[in-house]
Amino acid sequence: MGDLPPELKMMKQHVLKIVLGLVLLAGLWTSVHTIAPEEEGVVVTLGKYNRTLLPGLNFILPFGIETIYKIPVQRQLKQEFGFRTVQAGQRTTYSKSPYMDESIMLTGDLNIADVEWVVQYRIVDSYRFLFRVRNAEETLRVMSESVMRKIVGDRTVNEVLTVGRQEIATRAEELLQAMSDEYENGIRIDQIVLQDVNPPDPVKPSFNEVNQAQQQRETLINQAEAEYNREVPRARGEAREMIELAEAYALNRVNDAIGDAARFNSIYTEYILAPEVTRQRLYLETMERVLPTMGSKIIVDERGNNVLPLLNLEQTRRGAN
Incomplete structure:
Protein backbone atom coordinates (compact mmCIF):
# COMPACT_ATOMS: atom_id res chain seq x y z
CA MET A 1 0.00 0.00 0.00
CA PRO A 72 -32.29 16.94 47.56
CA VAL A 73 -31.76 16.13 51.24
CA GLN A 74 -32.24 19.73 52.45
CA ARG A 75 -35.44 20.47 50.55
CA GLN A 76 -38.97 19.84 51.70
CA LEU A 77 -40.80 17.80 49.08
CA LYS A 78 -44.49 17.14 48.72
CA GLN A 79 -46.95 14.80 47.11
CA GLU A 80 -50.51 15.87 46.29
CA PHE A 81 -53.47 13.49 46.29
CA GLY A 82 -56.78 14.13 44.57
CA PHE A 83 -55.47 17.24 42.79
CA ARG A 84 -52.32 18.74 41.29
CA THR A 85 -51.02 22.28 41.47
CA VAL A 86 -51.02 23.69 37.95
CA GLN A 87 -49.60 27.11 38.73
CA ALA A 88 -48.43 28.42 42.09
CA GLY A 89 -48.56 32.08 42.99
CA GLN A 90 -50.86 34.65 44.47
CA ARG A 91 -53.77 32.90 42.77
CA THR A 92 -52.80 29.25 42.75
CA THR A 93 -54.66 27.09 40.24
CA TYR A 94 -55.33 23.39 40.64
CA SER A 95 -56.37 20.51 38.44
CA LYS A 96 -58.67 17.91 39.97
CA SER A 97 -60.70 16.00 37.40
CA PRO A 98 -58.00 13.48 36.29
CA TYR A 99 -57.21 12.53 39.90
CA MET A 100 -60.62 11.72 41.38
CA ASP A 101 -59.70 8.06 41.89
CA GLU A 102 -57.10 9.08 44.47
CA SER A 103 -59.48 11.04 46.67
CA ILE A 104 -62.80 9.16 46.56
CA MET A 105 -62.98 7.01 49.71
CA LEU A 106 -65.47 4.87 51.62
CA THR A 107 -66.09 5.87 55.23
CA GLY A 108 -66.84 3.59 58.14
CA ASP A 109 -70.61 4.20 57.92
CA LEU A 110 -70.62 3.25 54.20
CA ASN A 111 -70.74 6.80 52.89
CA ILE A 112 -68.42 8.34 50.31
CA ALA A 113 -66.08 11.26 50.96
CA ASP A 114 -63.83 13.20 48.61
CA VAL A 115 -60.59 13.66 50.58
CA GLU A 116 -57.74 15.75 49.19
CA TRP A 117 -54.48 15.88 51.11
CA VAL A 118 -50.82 16.80 50.85
CA VAL A 119 -47.85 14.86 52.23
CA GLN A 120 -44.82 17.01 53.05
CA TYR A 121 -41.60 15.05 53.58
CA ARG A 122 -37.80 15.18 53.50
CA ILE A 123 -35.15 12.71 52.39
CA VAL A 124 -32.90 12.18 55.42
CA ASP A 125 -30.87 9.20 54.17
CA SER A 126 -29.94 9.29 50.50
CA TYR A 127 -28.45 5.78 50.55
CA ARG A 128 -31.63 4.19 51.88
CA PHE A 129 -33.75 6.33 49.60
CA LEU A 130 -31.95 4.96 46.53
CA PHE A 131 -31.19 1.36 47.45
CA ARG A 132 -33.56 0.09 50.15
CA VAL A 133 -36.78 0.56 48.21
CA ARG A 134 -37.25 0.50 44.48
CA ASN A 135 -38.74 3.82 43.34
CA ALA A 136 -39.12 5.23 46.84
CA GLU A 137 -41.28 8.20 45.81
CA GLU A 138 -43.87 6.04 44.06
CA THR A 139 -43.83 3.64 47.00
CA LEU A 140 -44.43 6.57 49.35
CA ARG A 141 -47.43 7.62 47.25
CA VAL A 142 -48.93 4.14 47.46
CA MET A 143 -48.27 3.99 51.19
CA SER A 144 -49.88 7.40 51.76
CA GLU A 145 -53.03 6.45 49.88
CA SER A 146 -53.26 3.15 51.75
CA VAL A 147 -52.88 4.83 55.14
CA MET A 148 -55.47 7.52 54.39
CA ARG A 149 -58.03 5.01 53.14
CA LYS A 150 -57.54 2.91 56.27
CA ILE A 151 -58.04 5.87 58.63
CA VAL A 152 -61.05 7.27 56.76
CA GLY A 153 -62.57 3.78 56.65
CA ASP A 154 -62.55 3.66 60.46
CA ARG A 155 -64.59 6.86 60.88
CA THR A 156 -68.03 8.15 60.04
CA VAL A 157 -68.57 10.66 57.27
CA ASN A 158 -69.43 13.38 59.79
CA GLU A 159 -66.14 12.87 61.59
CA VAL A 160 -64.23 12.99 58.31
CA LEU A 161 -65.96 16.17 57.14
CA THR A 162 -66.06 18.09 60.42
CA VAL A 163 -64.56 17.44 63.84
CA GLY A 164 -62.20 14.58 62.98
CA ARG A 165 -60.06 16.26 60.32
CA GLN A 166 -57.12 17.17 62.57
CA GLU A 167 -57.15 13.77 64.22
CA ILE A 168 -57.13 12.07 60.81
CA ALA A 169 -54.15 14.12 59.64
CA THR A 170 -52.20 13.43 62.84
CA ARG A 171 -52.94 9.72 62.79
CA ALA A 172 -52.04 9.44 59.11
CA GLU A 173 -48.72 11.15 59.76
CA GLU A 174 -47.92 8.70 62.55
CA LEU A 175 -48.81 5.60 60.52
CA LEU A 176 -46.99 6.78 57.40
CA GLN A 177 -43.83 7.52 59.38
CA ALA A 178 -44.01 4.10 61.01
CA MET A 179 -44.28 2.44 57.59
CA SER A 180 -41.40 4.52 56.25
CA ASP A 181 -39.23 3.44 59.17
CA GLU A 182 -40.22 -0.17 58.63
CA TYR A 183 -39.36 -0.05 54.92
CA GLU A 184 -36.16 1.94 55.62
CA ASN A 185 -36.80 4.27 52.70
CA GLY A 186 -34.82 7.16 54.22
CA ILE A 187 -37.85 9.48 54.34
CA ARG A 188 -39.07 11.60 57.25
CA ILE A 189 -42.69 12.78 57.17
CA ASP A 190 -42.92 16.44 58.15
CA GLN A 191 -46.66 16.95 57.90
CA ILE A 192 -49.88 15.70 56.36
CA VAL A 193 -52.41 18.41 55.53
CA LEU A 194 -56.02 17.73 54.59
CA GLN A 195 -56.44 20.17 51.73
CA ASP A 196 -60.16 19.78 51.21
CA VAL A 197 -62.77 17.28 52.41
CA ASN A 198 -66.20 17.24 50.78
CA PRO A 199 -68.92 14.85 49.76
CA PRO A 200 -68.78 13.85 46.08
CA ASP A 201 -70.30 16.34 43.66
CA PRO A 202 -73.34 14.16 42.71
CA VAL A 203 -74.53 13.94 46.33
CA LYS A 204 -73.31 17.31 47.54
CA PRO A 205 -76.75 19.05 47.35
CA SER A 206 -78.39 16.30 49.40
CA PHE A 207 -75.55 16.32 51.88
CA ASN A 208 -75.81 20.10 52.25
CA GLU A 209 -79.52 19.76 52.97
CA VAL A 210 -78.78 17.18 55.66
CA ASN A 211 -76.15 19.48 57.15
CA GLN A 212 -78.58 22.39 57.16
CA ALA A 213 -81.20 20.24 58.89
CA GLN A 214 -78.67 19.13 61.48
CA GLN A 215 -77.54 22.70 62.07
CA GLN A 216 -81.14 23.81 62.44
CA ARG A 217 -81.73 21.00 64.91
CA GLU A 218 -78.68 22.05 66.90
CA THR A 219 -79.90 25.64 66.84
CA LEU A 220 -83.32 24.66 68.16
CA ILE A 221 -81.74 22.49 70.85
CA ASN A 222 -79.51 25.38 71.91
CA GLN A 223 -82.47 27.74 71.99
CA ALA A 224 -84.47 25.26 74.09
CA GLU A 225 -81.57 24.82 76.49
CA ALA A 226 -81.18 28.59 76.75
CA GLU A 227 -84.91 28.96 77.48
CA TYR A 228 -84.66 26.16 80.03
CA ASN A 229 -81.67 27.76 81.70
CA ARG A 230 -83.53 31.06 81.83
CA GLU A 231 -86.95 29.87 83.03
CA VAL A 232 -86.08 27.05 85.42
CA PRO A 233 -83.81 29.14 87.68
CA ARG A 234 -86.40 31.90 87.73
CA ALA A 235 -89.16 29.44 88.66
CA ARG A 236 -86.95 27.96 91.34
CA GLY A 237 -86.25 31.45 92.67
CA GLU A 238 -89.94 32.29 92.77
CA ALA A 239 -90.71 28.99 94.50
CA ARG A 240 -87.99 29.63 97.03
CA GLU A 241 -89.31 33.14 97.61
CA MET A 242 -92.84 31.83 98.20
CA ILE A 243 -91.52 29.21 100.61
CA GLU A 244 -89.55 31.83 102.52
CA LEU A 245 -92.60 34.14 102.65
CA ALA A 246 -94.75 31.28 103.91
CA GLU A 247 -92.16 30.39 106.51
CA ALA A 248 -91.94 34.03 107.58
CA TYR A 249 -95.74 34.25 107.77
CA ALA A 250 -95.92 31.05 109.79
CA LEU A 251 -93.19 32.28 112.13
CA ASN A 252 -95.00 35.61 112.54
CA ARG A 253 -98.32 33.93 113.33
CA VAL A 254 -96.68 31.57 115.78
CA ASN A 255 -94.92 34.46 117.49
CA ASP A 256 -98.18 36.42 117.61
CA ALA A 257 -99.97 33.44 119.06
CA ILE A 258 -97.24 32.95 121.64
CA GLY A 259 -97.42 36.66 122.53
CA ASP A 260 -101.22 36.57 122.80
CA ALA A 261 -101.04 33.50 124.99
CA ALA A 262 -98.43 35.12 127.22
CA ARG A 263 -100.52 38.29 127.49
CA PHE A 264 -103.65 36.27 128.28
CA ASN A 265 -101.77 34.35 130.95
CA SER A 266 -100.50 37.59 132.49
CA ILE A 267 -104.04 39.06 132.49
CA TYR A 268 -105.43 35.87 133.95
CA THR A 269 -102.84 36.01 136.69
CA GLU A 270 -103.90 39.58 137.53
CA TYR A 271 -107.56 38.52 137.34
CA ILE A 272 -106.98 35.80 139.94
CA LEU A 273 -105.41 38.34 142.25
CA ALA A 274 -108.04 41.08 141.74
CA PRO A 275 -111.05 39.92 139.71
CA GLU A 276 -113.22 43.04 140.01
CA VAL A 277 -110.43 45.50 139.28
CA THR A 278 -109.24 43.49 136.34
CA ARG A 279 -112.74 43.12 134.93
CA GLN A 280 -113.33 46.87 135.26
CA ARG A 281 -110.03 47.70 133.63
CA LEU A 282 -110.71 45.35 130.72
CA TYR A 283 -114.14 46.90 130.25
CA LEU A 284 -112.76 50.42 130.19
CA GLU A 285 -109.96 49.52 127.79
CA THR A 286 -112.45 47.84 125.48
CA MET A 287 -114.78 50.83 125.49
CA GLU A 288 -111.80 53.10 124.85
CA ARG A 289 -111.11 51.19 121.69
CA VAL A 290 -114.73 50.83 120.58
CA LEU A 291 -116.27 54.22 121.21
CA PRO A 292 -113.95 56.24 118.91
CA THR A 293 -115.02 54.08 116.00
CA MET A 294 -118.70 54.86 116.47
CA GLY A 295 -120.61 57.79 114.99
CA SER A 296 -123.33 59.48 117.02
CA LYS A 297 -123.56 58.11 120.57
CA ILE A 298 -126.62 57.91 122.79
CA ILE A 299 -126.28 56.81 126.38
CA VAL A 300 -129.34 55.54 128.32
CA ASP A 301 -129.69 54.22 131.78
CA GLU A 302 -130.68 50.69 132.60
CA ARG A 303 -134.42 51.50 132.67
CA GLY A 304 -134.38 53.59 129.53
CA ASN A 305 -135.82 56.66 131.21
CA ASN A 306 -133.00 59.09 130.86
CA VAL A 307 -131.39 59.65 127.46
CA LEU A 308 -128.14 61.53 127.11
CA PRO A 309 -127.11 62.06 123.48
CA LEU A 310 -123.41 62.59 123.14
CA LEU A 311 -123.40 63.95 119.64
CA ASN A 312 -120.20 65.90 119.96
CA LEU A 313 -117.98 63.14 121.26
CA GLU A 314 -116.26 62.69 117.90
CA GLN A 315 -115.72 66.44 117.48
CA THR A 316 -114.43 66.72 121.01
CA ARG A 317 -112.07 63.85 120.36
CA ARG A 318 -110.81 65.47 117.18
CA GLY A 319 -110.35 68.79 118.99
CA ALA A 320 -108.42 67.06 121.70
CA ASN A 321 -106.18 65.47 119.09
Whole structure:
Protein backbone atom coordinates (compact mmCIF):
# COMPACT_ATOMS: atom_id res chain seq x y z
CA MET A 1 0.00 0.00 0.00
CA GLY A 2 2.65 2.78 -0.13
CA ASP A 3 2.95 5.83 1.95
CA LEU A 4 0.02 8.21 2.10
CA PRO A 5 0.34 11.56 0.47
CA PRO A 6 1.25 14.38 2.81
CA GLU A 7 -2.20 15.91 2.51
CA LEU A 8 -3.87 12.70 3.73
CA LYS A 9 -1.38 12.30 6.53
CA MET A 10 -2.13 15.83 7.67
CA MET A 11 -5.87 15.21 7.43
CA LYS A 12 -5.50 12.00 9.44
CA GLN A 13 -3.61 13.86 12.13
CA HIS A 14 -6.35 16.51 12.29
CA VAL A 15 -9.00 13.83 12.58
CA LEU A 16 -7.10 12.12 15.39
CA LYS A 17 -6.76 15.43 17.22
CA ILE A 18 -10.46 16.15 16.81
CA VAL A 19 -11.41 12.67 18.06
CA LEU A 20 -9.02 12.96 20.97
CA GLY A 21 -10.41 16.40 21.79
CA LEU A 22 -13.96 15.07 21.69
CA VAL A 23 -12.98 12.16 23.92
CA LEU A 24 -11.33 14.52 26.39
CA LEU A 25 -14.36 16.83 26.28
CA ALA A 26 -16.73 13.90 26.82
CA GLY A 27 -14.60 12.63 29.69
CA LEU A 28 -14.56 16.07 31.28
CA TRP A 29 -18.29 16.46 30.75
CA THR A 30 -19.08 13.12 32.40
CA SER A 31 -16.58 13.46 35.26
CA VAL A 32 -17.20 16.98 36.58
CA HIS A 33 -20.39 17.58 38.51
CA THR A 34 -21.64 20.43 40.67
CA ILE A 35 -23.79 19.52 43.65
CA ALA A 36 -26.14 22.23 44.90
CA PRO A 37 -26.10 23.31 48.58
CA GLU A 38 -29.37 21.48 49.27
CA GLU A 39 -28.25 18.21 47.66
CA GLU A 40 -26.03 15.19 48.23
CA GLY A 41 -24.33 13.23 45.46
CA VAL A 42 -24.52 9.44 45.67
CA VAL A 43 -21.83 7.83 43.50
CA VAL A 44 -22.37 4.35 42.06
CA THR A 45 -19.39 2.52 40.50
CA LEU A 46 -20.47 -0.07 37.93
CA GLY A 47 -23.85 -0.38 39.63
CA LYS A 48 -22.53 -0.59 43.20
CA TYR A 49 -22.68 2.13 45.84
CA ASN A 50 -19.28 3.76 46.29
CA ARG A 51 -19.52 7.02 48.22
CA THR A 52 -21.60 10.11 49.02
CA LEU A 53 -20.40 13.52 47.90
CA LEU A 54 -21.05 16.83 49.67
CA PRO A 55 -22.22 20.04 47.96
CA GLY A 56 -19.71 21.74 45.68
CA LEU A 57 -17.59 20.84 42.64
CA ASN A 58 -16.88 17.08 42.51
CA PHE A 59 -15.23 14.63 40.12
CA ILE A 60 -16.14 11.04 39.25
CA LEU A 61 -14.79 8.49 36.80
CA PRO A 62 -15.99 9.33 33.27
CA PHE A 63 -17.72 7.40 30.50
CA GLY A 64 -20.32 5.79 32.77
CA ILE A 65 -17.85 3.97 34.96
CA GLU A 66 -19.27 5.94 37.84
CA THR A 67 -22.76 7.44 37.98
CA ILE A 68 -23.91 10.18 40.34
CA TYR A 69 -27.43 10.67 41.71
CA LYS A 70 -28.21 14.09 43.17
CA ILE A 71 -30.62 13.76 46.11
CA PRO A 72 -32.29 16.94 47.56
CA VAL A 73 -31.76 16.13 51.24
CA GLN A 74 -32.24 19.73 52.45
CA ARG A 75 -35.44 20.47 50.55
CA GLN A 76 -38.97 19.84 51.70
CA LEU A 77 -40.80 17.80 49.08
CA LYS A 78 -44.49 17.14 48.72
CA GLN A 79 -46.95 14.80 47.11
CA GLU A 80 -50.51 15.87 46.29
CA PHE A 81 -53.47 13.49 46.29
CA GLY A 82 -56.78 14.13 44.57
CA PHE A 83 -55.47 17.24 42.79
CA ARG A 84 -52.32 18.74 41.29
CA THR A 85 -51.02 22.28 41.47
CA VAL A 86 -51.02 23.69 37.95
CA GLN A 87 -49.60 27.11 38.73
CA ALA A 88 -48.43 28.42 42.09
CA GLY A 89 -48.56 32.08 42.99
CA GLN A 90 -50.86 34.65 44.47
CA ARG A 91 -53.77 32.90 42.77
CA THR A 92 -52.80 29.25 42.75
CA THR A 93 -54.66 27.09 40.24
CA TYR A 94 -55.33 23.39 40.64
CA SER A 95 -56.37 20.51 38.44
CA LYS A 96 -58.67 17.91 39.97
CA SER A 97 -60.70 16.00 37.40
CA PRO A 98 -58.00 13.48 36.29
CA TYR A 99 -57.21 12.53 39.90
CA MET A 100 -60.62 11.72 41.38
CA ASP A 101 -59.70 8.06 41.89
CA GLU A 102 -57.10 9.08 44.47
CA SER A 103 -59.48 11.04 46.67
CA ILE A 104 -62.80 9.16 46.56
CA MET A 105 -62.98 7.01 49.71
CA LEU A 106 -65.47 4.87 51.62
CA THR A 107 -66.09 5.87 55.23
CA GLY A 108 -66.84 3.59 58.14
CA ASP A 109 -70.61 4.20 57.92
CA LEU A 110 -70.62 3.25 54.20
CA ASN A 111 -70.74 6.80 52.89
CA ILE A 112 -68.42 8.34 50.31
CA ALA A 113 -66.08 11.26 50.96
CA ASP A 114 -63.83 13.20 48.61
CA VAL A 115 -60.59 13.66 50.58
CA GLU A 116 -57.74 15.75 49.19
CA TRP A 117 -54.48 15.88 51.11
CA VAL A 118 -50.82 16.80 50.85
CA VAL A 119 -47.85 14.86 52.23
CA GLN A 120 -44.82 17.01 53.05
CA TYR A 121 -41.60 15.05 53.58
CA ARG A 122 -37.80 15.18 53.50
CA ILE A 123 -35.15 12.71 52.39
CA VAL A 124 -32.90 12.18 55.42
CA ASP A 125 -30.87 9.20 54.17
CA SER A 126 -29.94 9.29 50.50
CA TYR A 127 -28.45 5.78 50.55
CA ARG A 128 -31.63 4.19 51.88
CA PHE A 129 -33.75 6.33 49.60
CA LEU A 130 -31.95 4.96 46.53
CA PHE A 131 -31.19 1.36 47.45
CA ARG A 132 -33.56 0.09 50.15
CA VAL A 133 -36.78 0.56 48.21
CA ARG A 134 -37.25 0.50 44.48
CA ASN A 135 -38.74 3.82 43.34
CA ALA A 136 -39.12 5.23 46.84
CA GLU A 137 -41.28 8.20 45.81
CA GLU A 138 -43.87 6.04 44.06
CA THR A 139 -43.83 3.64 47.00
CA LEU A 140 -44.43 6.57 49.35
CA ARG A 141 -47.43 7.62 47.25
CA VAL A 142 -48.93 4.14 47.46
CA MET A 143 -48.27 3.99 51.19
CA SER A 144 -49.88 7.40 51.76
CA GLU A 145 -53.03 6.45 49.88
CA SER A 146 -53.26 3.15 51.75
CA VAL A 147 -52.88 4.83 55.14
CA MET A 148 -55.47 7.52 54.39
CA ARG A 149 -58.03 5.01 53.14
CA LYS A 150 -57.54 2.91 56.27
CA ILE A 151 -58.04 5.87 58.63
CA VAL A 152 -61.05 7.27 56.76
CA GLY A 153 -62.57 3.78 56.65
CA ASP A 154 -62.55 3.66 60.46
CA ARG A 155 -64.59 6.86 60.88
CA THR A 156 -68.03 8.15 60.04
CA VAL A 157 -68.57 10.66 57.27
CA ASN A 158 -69.43 13.38 59.79
CA GLU A 159 -66.14 12.87 61.59
CA VAL A 160 -64.23 12.99 58.31
CA LEU A 161 -65.96 16.17 57.14
CA THR A 162 -66.06 18.09 60.42
CA VAL A 163 -64.56 17.44 63.84
CA GLY A 164 -62.20 14.58 62.98
CA ARG A 165 -60.06 16.26 60.32
CA GLN A 166 -57.12 17.17 62.57
CA GLU A 167 -57.15 13.77 64.22
CA ILE A 168 -57.13 12.07 60.81
CA ALA A 169 -54.15 14.12 59.64
CA THR A 170 -52.20 13.43 62.84
CA ARG A 171 -52.94 9.72 62.79
CA ALA A 172 -52.04 9.44 59.11
CA GLU A 173 -48.72 11.15 59.76
CA GLU A 174 -47.92 8.70 62.55
CA LEU A 175 -48.81 5.60 60.52
CA LEU A 176 -46.99 6.78 57.40
CA GLN A 177 -43.83 7.52 59.38
CA ALA A 178 -44.01 4.10 61.01
CA MET A 179 -44.28 2.44 57.59
CA SER A 180 -41.40 4.52 56.25
CA ASP A 181 -39.23 3.44 59.17
CA GLU A 182 -40.22 -0.17 58.63
CA TYR A 183 -39.36 -0.05 54.92
CA GLU A 184 -36.16 1.94 55.62
CA ASN A 185 -36.80 4.27 52.70
CA GLY A 186 -34.82 7.16 54.22
CA ILE A 187 -37.85 9.48 54.34
CA ARG A 188 -39.07 11.60 57.25
CA ILE A 189 -42.69 12.78 57.17
CA ASP A 190 -42.92 16.44 58.15
CA GLN A 191 -46.66 16.95 57.90
CA ILE A 192 -49.88 15.70 56.36
CA VAL A 193 -52.41 18.41 55.53
CA LEU A 194 -56.02 17.73 54.59
CA GLN A 195 -56.44 20.17 51.73
CA ASP A 196 -60.16 19.78 51.21
CA VAL A 197 -62.77 17.28 52.41
CA ASN A 198 -66.20 17.24 50.78
CA PRO A 199 -68.92 14.85 49.76
CA PRO A 200 -68.78 13.85 46.08
CA ASP A 201 -70.30 16.34 43.66
CA PRO A 202 -73.34 14.16 42.71
CA VAL A 203 -74.53 13.94 46.33
CA LYS A 204 -73.31 17.31 47.54
CA PRO A 205 -76.75 19.05 47.35
CA SER A 206 -78.39 16.30 49.40
CA PHE A 207 -75.55 16.32 51.88
CA ASN A 208 -75.81 20.10 52.25
CA GLU A 209 -79.52 19.76 52.97
CA VAL A 210 -78.78 17.18 55.66
CA ASN A 211 -76.15 19.48 57.15
CA GLN A 212 -78.58 22.39 57.16
CA ALA A 213 -81.20 20.24 58.89
CA GLN A 214 -78.67 19.13 61.48
CA GLN A 215 -77.54 22.70 62.07
CA GLN A 216 -81.14 23.81 62.44
CA ARG A 217 -81.73 21.00 64.91
CA GLU A 218 -78.68 22.05 66.90
CA THR A 219 -79.90 25.64 66.84
CA LEU A 220 -83.32 24.66 68.16
CA ILE A 221 -81.74 22.49 70.85
CA ASN A 222 -79.51 25.38 71.91
CA GLN A 223 -82.47 27.74 71.99
CA ALA A 224 -84.47 25.26 74.09
CA GLU A 225 -81.57 24.82 76.49
CA ALA A 226 -81.18 28.59 76.75
CA GLU A 227 -84.91 28.96 77.48
CA TYR A 228 -84.66 26.16 80.03
CA ASN A 229 -81.67 27.76 81.70
CA ARG A 230 -83.53 31.06 81.83
CA GLU A 231 -86.95 29.87 83.03
CA VAL A 232 -86.08 27.05 85.42
CA PRO A 233 -83.81 29.14 87.68
CA ARG A 234 -86.40 31.90 87.73
CA ALA A 235 -89.16 29.44 88.66
CA ARG A 236 -86.95 27.96 91.34
CA GLY A 237 -86.25 31.45 92.67
CA GLU A 238 -89.94 32.29 92.77
CA ALA A 239 -90.71 28.99 94.50
CA ARG A 240 -87.99 29.63 97.03
CA GLU A 241 -89.31 33.14 97.61
CA MET A 242 -92.84 31.83 98.20
CA ILE A 243 -91.52 29.21 100.61
CA GLU A 244 -89.55 31.83 102.52
CA LEU A 245 -92.60 34.14 102.65
CA ALA A 246 -94.75 31.28 103.91
CA GLU A 247 -92.16 30.39 106.51
CA ALA A 248 -91.94 34.03 107.58
CA TYR A 249 -95.74 34.25 107.77
CA ALA A 250 -95.92 31.05 109.79
CA LEU A 251 -93.19 32.28 112.13
CA ASN A 252 -95.00 35.61 112.54
CA ARG A 253 -98.32 33.93 113.33
CA VAL A 254 -96.68 31.57 115.78
CA ASN A 255 -94.92 34.46 117.49
CA ASP A 256 -98.18 36.42 117.61
CA ALA A 257 -99.97 33.44 119.06
CA ILE A 258 -97.24 32.95 121.64
CA GLY A 259 -97.42 36.66 122.53
CA ASP A 260 -101.22 36.57 122.80
CA ALA A 261 -101.04 33.50 124.99
CA ALA A 262 -98.43 35.12 127.22
CA ARG A 263 -100.52 38.29 127.49
CA PHE A 264 -103.65 36.27 128.28
CA ASN A 265 -101.77 34.35 130.95
CA SER A 266 -100.50 37.59 132.49
CA ILE A 267 -104.04 39.06 132.49
CA TYR A 268 -105.43 35.87 133.95
CA THR A 269 -102.84 36.01 136.69
CA GLU A 270 -103.90 39.58 137.53
CA TYR A 271 -107.56 38.52 137.34
CA ILE A 272 -106.98 35.80 139.94
CA LEU A 273 -105.41 38.34 142.25
CA ALA A 274 -108.04 41.08 141.74
CA PRO A 275 -111.05 39.92 139.71
CA GLU A 276 -113.22 43.04 140.01
CA VAL A 277 -110.43 45.50 139.28
CA THR A 278 -109.24 43.49 136.34
CA ARG A 279 -112.74 43.12 134.93
CA GLN A 280 -113.33 46.87 135.26
CA ARG A 281 -110.03 47.70 133.63
CA LEU A 282 -110.71 45.35 130.72
CA TYR A 283 -114.14 46.90 130.25
CA LEU A 284 -112.76 50.42 130.19
CA GLU A 285 -109.96 49.52 127.79
CA THR A 286 -112.45 47.84 125.48
CA MET A 287 -114.78 50.83 125.49
CA GLU A 288 -111.80 53.10 124.85
CA ARG A 289 -111.11 51.19 121.69
CA VAL A 290 -114.73 50.83 120.58
CA LEU A 291 -116.27 54.22 121.21
CA PRO A 292 -113.95 56.24 118.91
CA THR A 293 -115.02 54.08 116.00
CA MET A 294 -118.70 54.86 116.47
CA GLY A 295 -120.61 57.79 114.99
CA SER A 296 -123.33 59.48 117.02
CA LYS A 297 -123.56 58.11 120.57
CA ILE A 298 -126.62 57.91 122.79
CA ILE A 299 -126.28 56.81 126.38
CA VAL A 300 -129.34 55.54 128.32
CA ASP A 301 -129.69 54.22 131.78
CA GLU A 302 -130.68 50.69 132.60
CA ARG A 303 -134.42 51.50 132.67
CA GLY A 304 -134.38 53.59 129.53
CA ASN A 305 -135.82 56.66 131.21
CA ASN A 306 -133.00 59.09 130.86
CA VAL A 307 -131.39 59.65 127.46
CA LEU A 308 -128.14 61.53 127.11
CA PRO A 309 -127.11 62.06 123.48
CA LEU A 310 -123.41 62.59 123.14
CA LEU A 311 -123.40 63.95 119.64
CA ASN A 312 -120.20 65.90 119.96
CA LEU A 313 -117.98 63.14 121.26
CA GLU A 314 -116.26 62.69 117.90
CA GLN A 315 -115.72 66.44 117.48
CA THR A 316 -114.43 66.72 121.01
CA ARG A 317 -112.07 63.85 120.36
CA ARG A 318 -110.81 65.47 117.18
CA GLY A 319 -110.35 68.79 118.99
CA ALA A 320 -108.42 67.06 121.70
CA ASN A 321 -106.18 65.47 119.09
